[in-house]
Amino acid sequence: MLKRRTFKRSSLKTFSFFLGFAAVVWVLVQFSKTYTQLIEVPLHYINAPLDKSISDEKPDHVDLQLQDNGFSIYYYKIFNPGLTVDLSKARQTEKELVYRLENHLTEIEEQLKIDFEKSRIIQEEIVIPFQFKKEKMVKVLPNIEVNYAVGYSADDPIKLKPDSVKVSGPEKIIDSIITVPTKSIKLNKVNQDLEGTVDIDTSNLGMLSFYDNSVKYFQEVSKFTEGSAEIPVDVVNIPDGLNLAYFPKTVIVYYQVNLKEFEKVGASDFRVVCDYNSISQGDDYMVAQIAEKPAFINNVRLNERRIQFVIKR
The missing domain is CATH 2.170.120.30 (RNA Polymerase Alpha Subunit; Chain A, domain 2)
Incomplete structure (x- = not known):
């Protein structure tokens, strides 16, 4: 019995081999x-x-x-x-x-x-x-964050060239597009003039074709210094016949200015005012505001904004 099984299994393997070989051929x-x-x-x-x-x-x-x-x-x-x-x-x-x-x-x-x-x-x-497609020029807005090194800043914002690009696409989409941003970039510890190239952010605008896919950016960066000036407080809109006493009579204005223009700034270029009409009922102070300042300075602030007052009878 054992010999018969061995014979049958061997025959089956042989038959399967030749069948597979024939199939491959x-x-x-x-x-x-x-x-x-x-x-x-x-x-x-x-x-x-x-x-x-x-x-x-x-x-x-x-x-x-x-x-x-x-x-x-x-x-x-x-x-x-x-x-x-x-x-x-x-x-x-x-x-x-x-x-x-x-x-x-x-x-x-x-x-x-x-x-x-x-x-x-x-x-x-x-x-x-x-x-x-319909075509039009679209304004490009810089999405560029600049962190200046200590003592440096810029008089003017970042400029782009070109500041507008030609865009074409379906009329409905074109009519809804007013501006397009650049891709976001962040520049740290900047202490020299900026110049580079940034791509336009065309995400979610796949139906539109841009004739320019990038723009150049530039900005003049200068050495800045901080200045200060003591300015008298001017109270406006005091009702006739009202005897108003207030303190302090002067405040210090701090500002940042291009080192090259530092000598151009004087106390007479500033005006600090408090508007009596802006006082809320029950308040015993007024809020000082900078009404006039040179156009070329920035980061302007006051050492004191609350001006205490009393009405004398």
Whole structure:
């Protein structure tokens, strides 16, 4: 009995081996034969004209009649390589871009790894409908945070060049766009003039085409110093006949100024006022405000803003 089982198992293994071998040979023979097969090749478009909106109804594939062995056809069916269409090389009509395939056979052969002596694309040309986009200039706003080194600052804000860029796109979206920011950047311990390039933030604006994707930024940075001046407090809008006493009579104004212009600043350039009409009922103080100051200074502050007062009878 044991000998019979051994014989049967051995025969089954032998039979399975030859069956598998025959199957492999059959597959190799079949795949070595030449076949003609129609295959859909996906299309990918690049370099669309900035002033045109490509229609969603554009062709998404071309039909490739492939005459080759089974291995090549199987490769195309599994990996399905696509064809990239460069729209900058298409001919423009009134409402369409026409990409004539016979004018680009070498490029197509390289992309698809085919030989047009054995294969051909059924379509003669790819026709892509389009609509003209609306264009306008959009203001670019700097999204740049500058932290200056101690003793340094700038008289003027950061400037961009160009400060506006041309944008094109569907009319509804274009009409809703007023400004566009740059990408966010942060500059620390700045102690010299700024100059660089920053990209425009086009996130969530994929329907729009930007003729410039970046702008230059610059700013003059100077050595600054802090100055101060003692300024008398001027109370305005005191009712006629009201005897008002207040303290302090003067306050100190602190400010930051370009070192080159430090000598231009004097106490007479400032005016500090309190408005009697702004006093709330029950208050015994007024709030001092800087009413006048030189335009070229910054970081202006007072040592005291509360001005105490009493009404004498």
